[in-house]
Amino acid sequence: MKIFPSTGVLGAEIFDADVTEESSFLDIFEAFVEYGVIAIRDQHITPEEQIRFAKRFGKININRFFASHPQHPEIAMLVKEPHQRVAIGEGWHTDHSYDEIPCRCSILHTIETPQTGGDTGFSSMSAAFAALSDSMKNFLRARYAQHSSRHVFGYSADDHESHKDGRIGNPELATQDVIHPVVIKHPLSGRECLFVNREFTTHIEGLHEDESKCILQFLYSHASDIAFTCR
Incomplete structure (x- = not known):
């Protein structure tokens, strides 16, 4: 997983992550807490997968x-x-x-x-x-x-x-x-x-x-x- 801050105060882009994998969630969650807004790139997910990801929050x-x-x-x-x-x-x-x-x-x-x-x-x-x-x-x-x-x-x-x-x-x-x-x-x-x-x-x-x-x-x-x- 690669994380690139967007500005000095807010936001980051995340590459090489898979929101369908539970093992990735802790790193994604920590990035969310630190940067406030995260854009997780290149995700091709179904509605069911989006719901499962959301429930982890x-x-x-x-x-x-x-x-x-x-x-x-x-x-x-x-x-x-x-x-x-x-x-x-x-x-x-x-x-x-x-x-x-x-x-x-x-x-x-x-x-x-x-x-x-x-x-x-x-x-x-x-x-x-x-x-x-x-x-x-x-x-x-x-x-x-x-x-x-x-x-x-x-x-x-x-x-x-x-x-x-x-x-x-x-x-x-x-x-x-x-x-x-x-x-x-x-x-x-x-x-x-x-x-x-x-x-x-x-x-x-x-x-x-x-x-x-x-x-x-x-x-x-x-x-x-x-x-x-x-x-």
């Missing part, structure tokens, strides 16, 4: 909004055809932050991509937090924020293209509002991380609306700086 959180694989509900389908204007998840977000227990990770298996584009940007929320001043860190450590699925997957979003064409559904299940710390300690690496995102965070508890918006917009802009990202 923990219990699978079945997405209740995305259209699923016809034979495997554990697999959510991320589809964008040429005639569709909007790609699912285009904005900066943290998957399932609206859940009381957010997911440990997401596993994407690319089936078909365009010749250009189609990639995904990722941000190191630990590096972004580490770059803040000590005063801002201490302020944020004492704060909590609300996350919600209602405005993204609920009835108020029914006019969005992805809802109309069936890529997203079940708006009646978008009832979650949950409170999470603004700063969390990553359960695997132990690093402190910002835990807010543009898509699902609605406000910071205990602040006036304009104060909350101002701080959140600063954090979103800060965390998406190229210094903290990879793609």
